[in-house]
Amino acid sequence: MDADLAGLIEQGHSFLLNKDFVSAEACFNRAVALNGMCSMAHNNLGWTYEHLGNSQSAMNSYQRALELDPNLTLAKVNLASLMTKSGQEQGALPLWHDLVEEGLFDRQSLNEAIDAALNVGAIHQAARWAQICGAVTRGAPLYAPEVKPICRDELAPAMLKLETLTHDIEQIEYLRRSSGKPNIDFESMLINYKLVRDALLISGDRGRRALDDKEQRLIGDTYGRIWHIRKSSETISAPLWGDWNPSDVERAYSNSPLGLCVVDNFLSDEVLTELQNFCLESTVWLANHYSHGRLGAFFREGFVSPLLLKLADQFPRLFPNLIGDRHRLLQIWGFKYSAFQPNTNPHADFAAVNLNFWITPDDANLDRKSGGLVVYDLEAPLSWSHNSYNKNGPEIAAFLRQNGARAIYIPYRANRAVFFNSDLFHATAPLSFRNEYRSRRINITMLYGRRANDTKRPPRSPN
Template sequence: MTAPASSPRYGTAQAPSALWAAKRFAEQVLAQNDEGHRLCLQGCFEAAEACFRYAVEHQPDWSIAHNNLGWVSQAQGRNEDAISSYKCALRLEPGYVLARANLAYLLAHLYVHLGQYDAARGMWQVLVELYPQDPEVLDNLTSTALRVNDLGAAGHWALRHAAVTRGSTWHALPGDIPDVPTPAPKLSRSKLGHDLEQMRYLRDRQLIGPQLDAVIDGYETALQRFNESDSLLQQQLLASWPLSSTYGRVIHHLPAAHLDEGALNDSPALRGAEQDYQQSPLGIVVIDDFLTPQALQQLQAFCLQSTVWHTNRYAHGRLGAFFREGFNCPLLLQVAEQIQQYFPKVIGTRHPLLQLWGFKYGHDQPATYPHADFAAVNVNFWITPDDANLDKNSGGLVIYDVEAPMDWDFETYNRQGDRIDAFLRASGAQPLVIPYRCNRAVIFNSDLFHATAPLAFRPGYTSARINITLLYGERERAGQG
């Protein structure tokens, strides 16, 4: 394990006030402990360890010294020694928060390394009680819940994570909004324009109140002033009201509910889809009328209403929405769970849901470079009404009959478009073009290179192409029984 970062939450501690402590401990012990703490902050762990060992040897009943020795042992990769020291500190002082946090943090990572995800989330649960607004803790509680197929708990912790990282004064997601704001996404014309359209859409349907009229006016002004090449202006706009309190934040969120009658359309096509997937030479199946009409309608409403489209680092104005940042509701989790039930052999509990996201596209987009995903099975479905699609023969997905090489790392097979393109040409790869259809799902082997087909959709906020993607399992484990 690499050395953990020293911080007020995990790490070493200085002695209490010297005036108070000197009544109990020799000055040399205090000095050695504080020198060790300083050396740790500088990354000088061997020298720091000598200081802490001196403190432990000369004051063996001092819990701070044992905690500090544990942390410097952990920083040097001696995890058993670290665990022993943390436990010693807690025996001496059961209520010592830093030692408890250090021990839980170390054990959580060790359990994950061993694949013991239930035990790991028990440790993260200890930490969330100590630090309920810590994004790292909430993120790991989400991840370990997903790993053990506890989608309800994953949804709970992901919403808490969204509240901490994307919450705003305009909408109370579960959990308090932290005092320290998190960085907003970069300012871009595509996101500013989308957010302005979305707020107008919400206002027209009386889903937000008149108190946000001034926010809408502020976005209109920001969009008029926006200059792609003026970075100083962009910083000023981000720092000024109303963008400072709303941009990249959740101001409205539709908690689309679990449906008693089910979310997936129990059709012959869906019931036979797993067998079709298994019989496909590549591992591809296309399912039309994937969702029930009510589920489709509710997910359309969720994607149109929820201000969760935060990520704008993509070309052609595409926006992403992710599970831990608010792209999360009971209905989405019901869809994820039912997919596992309809595909017990291909997915089942063997390949847990690990990623869930949505994308909104600009109204036209050319061909893009293919990529592969770090997953075993990819489930992709589209929800924008068909009448928005101006090219019925395109707008969907292109899947190539070639898998990403297993010796390529994620950066290569997911982002290095030139190298992927050259590899596909050299391999004589052939594309399978699956045209866009509303409520069509494409379930396929995530190792296959794939790309969004060129698209042309009608202008207008409700006509933007939206796809939802769920990734199950990990690619290197796809062939393991």
Template sequence: MSALPMPAPSATMPTAPLTVAKLRHDADQFDYLGMRGLLDPAYHAMAARYRQLADQLVAEGVSKRQQWSAAELQAIGSIYNRTLHRRPAAAVVEPLGQWHASAVEQAYFARQPHIVIIDDFLARPALASLRNYCLESMIWNSLRYSHGRLGALYHQGLRCALLDQLATALYAALPAIIRPRYRLTQLWAYKYPADMPGDDVNADFAAVNVNFWITPDQANLDPASGGMHIYDVAAPADWQFEEYNRRPEQIRRYLSASGARAYYIPYRQNRAIIFDSDLFHGTARCHFRDDYESRRINVTLLYGQRHQDDTQPAQSRLQPQFERGWRSAALRRQRRG
């Protein structure tokens, strides 16, 4: 593959704001891709310019600025927040790991509310391919999130044959959980800064949430953090999207009034959590290594709509025993052998 050349300067004003998190992430990504011979050497100077602009924003006392100067437009306007490079990620022989789908479905429905954890979720070739895709692709272009978190959305660049294959494979593997009538409503990934205090609690608009982590365990400097909190209370059926997704104070008041309890699911690479999307949940505090390859990445697939799920009571309580991700006894014996 030839090195990506620098685009010609653009006179079009970017619509995305300048943010410290985006500038620093992309500078690191330019260096990472440059070391692999995937970018023109001119990107090395561009990385320095990005870092200079990030420092300038910090000096201004802001993490985000919508207004661009003429000099900034001339310097980075043709590059900033654009999907200029995307690594191919082809379909593999089998995207899913060697877990037993029928046992996963039984475990999911055996508890209220519905939740199951699967370790070794992806087959190793699929995990390696997806991780390289997320490291090399310039797709982290959704900038509206708190604490410097960056998003990549399916309709904005997070598309590859491997993810399409995975979405379809889950339909085939888990038809009782991901019912045929549940369309894939969204697919996204988030990339986190090295340190984050924890994310606001929210619910999602889907029927089923499939969330999994792909960054190696050794990147997590605090094994007691980096995972996910899932509450034993679902969003009220009459709440609208803005209420259950973007009003943290209202959600916290509701959780307190409901006597909600949170269960913590520890971080582990290639661990998937499948749960009812109505359940309030949030990312725990993160403390990962501060280098480009160690950023925490999670991938989420959402299936169906809230109103389609008739299996989950509106109010229910999590049962314990979720410390270890589900895996079959036969698989444990096989790997010990």
């Protein structure tokens, strides 16, 4: 690269840092005119066009950069990202495939790759990348080399919380009795976890914080990490489903003024047992910023199994009118609860259709009239932001009161599924379950489509 060209690229980069995109455009255009074979000049011009809102010119510049240098990773990331944001996910997938499979990504681009795959219905591709995402953000290389981080990102920090430690100790004790992993020293692990827990109890520390140096030495290799995944097979000899008819479900949902349908005996006994075992054994309950000791497990942080994918993959075909090709699978998560939980704030989700099913055995539930779901007959206005309809409890509560919203109570039953319009405000009902590890209430949720494309609207609009 000659001095004049290098100077133009350096000057243009300086304009970019100062967000002077008009001057940057002029600078990089001069660089391209000086040497049209410089791939980096084309890439930087594309970046400038993108910030000026000229997406097509930006794509053209990125593509020209890759024609000149197919190994220019930055241009490939930029093009794949812009195509994904522009609704051209199908075209972006081959680019993301090359980047992810070669380990040439950061956390943000990996999440964009997963988004692209989900948006075009490539569930199994998204799942593979989600497993890599779990390894990047939550892997435990010492104990699970198969999920070790493979890119330059550091692991996400694990946040210490007493309720999480309590759960993890219970899970380690359960795995010690049932796991076939002889290379794990469960006894030492339990001793170290209990040392950290007892110190928290003595100190009265009930907050959520990063591990200190001593805690890191004692439990840092496994706490907040994916160190064991139950190998769940997708080959189930028995039927996947219980005794129900998909057409009846679609009809019931369609006939409901709100968009709400309850299905009992949802999964076959074999599938239900396998999902229970996956949730009991897999160390994926990593999200602990919720109240009352509730723990979350998410698709991009290890909550992936062949059986879950097989179920999710069949729903569009089982429910062509309710889900079909219009509503892509966008999220899978699970929640695991402490034994007791009071009323919680209602919220809505970003999806069009919410499928929520419960898998903990009925004998764990101490209150047969509760423990399930509360759905309100009012949906979140489309104008509300995600934080407003999902996280702002006081504003939501006031909105429900002002509009005289009525609550529909769906009691907990094992193997019960609830399909509902995801725009409807809803909340977990107060629960009282047996205080033991196997009895923790577990629900699994799959979200399909986006709320702006929801086809089921409540008949009653908010005041």
